[in-house]
Amino acid sequence: MSTLSLYFALMAAGLKGELQYRLNFVIWVAMGVIYQLTGFVFIWVLLSRFQQLAGWSLGEIAFLYGLRLMGHGLQLFVFGYIHMLEIYVREGLFDRFLVRPVPVLLHLVVSRFPVGAIGDFGSGILLFLIANSLVNVDWSPAALAFTALTVVGAALLEAGLKLMVASLSFRFLSTRSLVFVVDDVFNNFGNYPLKIFGGATQFFLTFGIPVAFIAYFPATVLLGRTGELAVSPVLAYLAPLAGAIVFGLAILVWKHELPQYQSAGH
Structure with a gap:
């Protein structure tokens, strides 16, 4: 069985397990939608008073916000449990990933089905479609392809940065807080046009933690x-290429750090 087929088989099994508790499943999805859309409501209230933010209209910011959420939701769906690596390593649970006939990284990302990702990705699609009715975008085949590649690239970029940090767990054990710092940077800065920030912050969000490549840069192209x-x-x-580059580097970091793991029995 190919790695991709194995991934889908394991995810399907995880989904089947989660659906045994349907009420809990629905609650988690609903919580994801409510949490993400609540963040946009704040922007809507702000713009209802000031009309524009750094020259961007409500529709344009909703477009950017939805684009970012789709990438974030896809990242959670495919790589959502990377942040659990520290716990698995610290508590000696990582051994089980090494003794099963499944690629270690694949086993990690499918260790549980990420129910909340459905709400995040779904709210991103909903917001993006609503925003599309408020902006003027020429949806040529090239624009559609660029948007699809943007969502995939955004997911790879966010996952890549988290995987780089999480991989350090093999050496330093405690890295989960750093993973959440990366997550907070994306959540706090990724939904807005970079124009609202100062020059130093813009530089950091472009070449430090490259949040600009997630949605802002692609949105400027489409708009x-x-x-x-x-x-x-x-x-x-x-x-979109930035995501592939960052994720490729993350795989190299993962392969370099994995041999540093010492089981709880050592």
């Missing part, structure tokens, strides 16, 4: 706003 960028528009058009 025809690349003229406002403080960097070359070429970076915006190449934004």
